[in-house]
Amino acid sequence: MSKLQLIATSAFGIESVVARELKWLGYEDQLIENGRVTFAGDELAICRSNIWLRTADRVLVKMGEFEALTFDELFERTKALPWDEWLPEDAEFPVDGKSVNSKLASVPDCQAIVKKAIVEKMKQRYKKQWFEETGPLYRIEVSLLKDRATLTIDTSGPGLHKRGYRDLVSGAPLKETLASALLLISRWKPGRELIDPFCGSGTIPVEAAMMAANMAPGIKRDFSAEKWPQVPAGLWNRAREEAVDKVKFDSEIRLHGSDIDDGVLRLARHHADKAGVSQLIHFQKRDFSEISSRYKYGFIVTNPPYGERIGEMPEVERIYRDLGAVFKRFDTWSFYVLTSHPRFEALVGRKADKKRKLYNGRIQCNYYQFFGPPPPKPSRESDPAPER
Numbered sequence: 001m002s003k004l005q006l007i008a009t010s011a012f013g014i015e016s017v018v019a020r021e022l023k024w025l026g027y028e029d030q031l032i033e034n035g036r037v038t039f040a041g042d043e044l045a046i047c048r049s050n051i052w053l054r055t056a057d058r059v060l061v062k063m064g065e066f067e068a069l070t071f072d073e074l075f076e077r078t079k080a081l082p083w084d085e086w087l088p089e090d091a092e093f094p095v096d097g098k099s100v101n102s103k104l105a106s107v108p109d110c111q112a113i114v115k116k117a118i119v120e121k122m123k124q125r126y127k128k129q130w131f132e133e134t135g136p137l138y139r140i141e142v143s144l145l146k147d148r149a150t151l152t153i154d155t156s157g158p159g160l161h162k163r164g165y166r167d168l169v170s171g172a173p174l175k176e177t178l179a180s181a182l183l184l185i186s187r188w189k190p191g192r193e194l195i196d197p198f199c200g201s202g203t204i205p206v207e208a209a210m211m212a213a214n215m216a217p218g219i220k221r222d223f224s225a226e227k228w229p230q231v232p233a234g235l236w237n238r239a240r241e242e243a244v245d246k247v248k249f250d251s252e253i254r255l256h257g258s259d260i261d262d263g264v265l266r267l268a269r270h271h272a273d274k275a276g277v278s279q280l281i282h283f284q285k286r287d288f289s290e291i292s293s294r295y296k297y298g299f300i301v302t303n304p305p306y307g308e309r310i311g312e313m314p315e316v317e318r319i320y321r322d323l324g325a326v327f328k329r330f331d332t333w334s335f336y337v338l339t340s341h342p343r344f345e346a347l348v349g350r351k352a353d354k355k356r357k358l359y360n361g362r363i364q365c366n367y368y369q370f371f372g373p374p375p376p377k378p379s380r381e382s383d384p385a386p387e388r
Contacts, residue, residue, distance in 0.1 A: 003061040006045060006150060008053060009334045014181040018056045021184075023302045025052055025098050038062065041051040046155050047239035050225070054180035054207070057159050060141070060152035060175045060271040068149040071113050078117035078151060084125035088229060090135030092132055093118060095142060102144040114142045121317070126187075136227035138218065142372065164221040164276035165206065174303050174338075175233075176217070178360060179203040182367065183211060186301055188334045190253050195296035197288035197326075198294065199257030200279070202268025209277035212253045216243035241372075245384035249280070254295070258286040273366070289322050297375040306363065308340070317347055324348035327370065334372040340365045 010018045012035055019037045025048055030039040037056075043050070049059045064081040068074040087093055095118075097111040103109055117139070122131060139154040154229040161177040182204065188194055190212035196204045197233050210217060219240065225231045259265050265283050272278040288304075293339055302321070307316030320341065326348060327335055337344070340363050359365065 002042055004043070004045070005112045006039055006041050006049065006155075007060040007062050008039065008049060009060065009176075010037070010056050011035070011178060011359050013356060014178070014185075017181050017184050018053065019174060021053055021055060022049070025049065032035050037262060040105040044235050044239065046225050046231055047235050047243065048242070050156055050160065051148075051239050051243055053160060054175050054211070055184065056218050058154055059160075059176060060154055060157040063140075063151040065148060065150045067147055068144065069145045069147055070266065071104065071109065074104060074129050074142075074149060075117045075147070077114050078114050079121050081121075081151060083118045083121045086228075086229050086230060087118070087122060087138055088123075088135055088295060089126045089128075090132065091138050092133040092135060093140055094351060095140045095199045097144075098332075099144040099147070103146075104144055110142050110144065110149075114140065119258045125150060137224050138228070139224065143164045144291055147363045152163055155223060155225035155228075157222070160218065162221065163210075163275070165219050166201070166203070167274070174179045174360065175206055176203055177340075179207040179303075179360070180211070180217070181358070182301055182303070182336060182338060183208055185199075185367065186334070186369070188299045188301065193254040193256070193293055193295045195256045195258070195291055195292050195298065195300050196302045197258050197286075197295065197300065198302045198304045199259050199283065200261075200264050200303075202264075202271045202283065205255050205257040205268070205281045205283070206272050206275050206277060206303075208252070208255055209272065210275060211312075212280060213257070213277060214248050215247050215276070216246070219243045247374065253280045255281045255300075256284070256291075256293075257281060258284045258288070259352070260285065260287050282320040287317070289326060291326065296332050298330075298333050299336065300330065300333060303338045303360070306340045306365075308363065316341065317343075320344060320347035323346060324350065330372075332372050335366045335368075337369040337370075338365050341369055 019032050022039050027039045028043055030037050031356050066077045077078050095111045095115045097107040099105050099107050143150045161175045163176055170239050178199050193207055268283050305316050307313040352370040353371045356367040358367050
């Protein structure tokens with residue numbers, strides 16, 4: 001198999017979480033940059049990373065990186081890359097682009113030039129002048145940052161947050177990838193109780209259940225590279241068989257999701273059922289202020305309302321004040337709250353042990369982390385310290 005440079009893209013702020021996941025998969029040769037982790041792998045790594053990564057947005061093949069100050073440089077250096085080793089004669093290869101702080105600021109022009117350069121390379125290989133593009137999809141991106149061009153091919157197709165279980169949505173749901181990042185940052189483990197008191201359509205509890213069952217998030221979906229001759233079907237079968245073999249439902253799992261909206265709870269139950277984890281989650285209609293637990297130690301991981309719409313802020317601030325009372329009642333628990341409200345700590349009456357800037361879509365948020373005391377010594381081995 002080939003030695004490839006692959007890129008796992010991510011939302012800003014969770015690159016280190018993606019890197020940790022890649023290390024769990026055995027890919028330790030990596031470089032962490034803003035919004036992406038570049039790692040070394042082979043064709044099987046394309047399959048395994050797409051199927052297993054919970055927090056990455058996409059997996060890309062890195063074709064090349066170079067300085068491009070003129071359109072001529074962009075054309076010639078793009079043409080010099082081994083596109084003919086990847087694109088079959090009938091490949092569909094649209095070109096996307098972006099440019100930040102670069103002399104080549106016109107994205108449409110950059111896209112057109114890259115497309116033309118690839119076509120010229122294809123002409124040399126296939127000895128023809130026209131390509132119908134009726135075959136497998138190879139979505140190409142030219143990304144310019146401070147005059148350095150990076151050329152990639154997307155192996156994933158639809159973003160990796162599309163697990164296949166959430167076909168119904170309400171409002172502005174949390175992306176599956178971000179929900180998984182919140183859980184991984186918290187260092188929650190299946191042996192500890194987890195409550196999401198603002199569960200909405202169930203994304204955090206469902207992602208937690210999939211983690212608890214060691215269920216690969218991409219096990220039920222397809223990827224663009226499955227149709228590529230460079231990544232044989234046998235490799236995909238091998239990666240999927242590995243994922244199926246690692247699913248386990250024998251852990252002690254205590255997951256709870258609650259909300260005051262019957263409609264979103266119906267969606268949550270539907271999503272849990274479609275994901276195959278409905279038996280692991282207890283959903284209940286309940287106001288967040290009424291949550292309770294018989295366990296002394298546990299985790300609350302949640303994404304409460306932000307008050308982004310006009311007129312909602314007074315009610316949201318009341319919710320946050322009442323959430324402070326919940327914190328006091330669950331005084332031996334750990335709390336992890338994602339919100340864009342700048343005065344969240346003042347409203348709950350407690351300073352977070354740690355804050356982490358994250359983006360929920362385009363909304364800049366803070367992930368407030370309040371660390372509870374460790375459980376008694378016998379349980380400590382199953383409860384690693386929070387990420388610090």
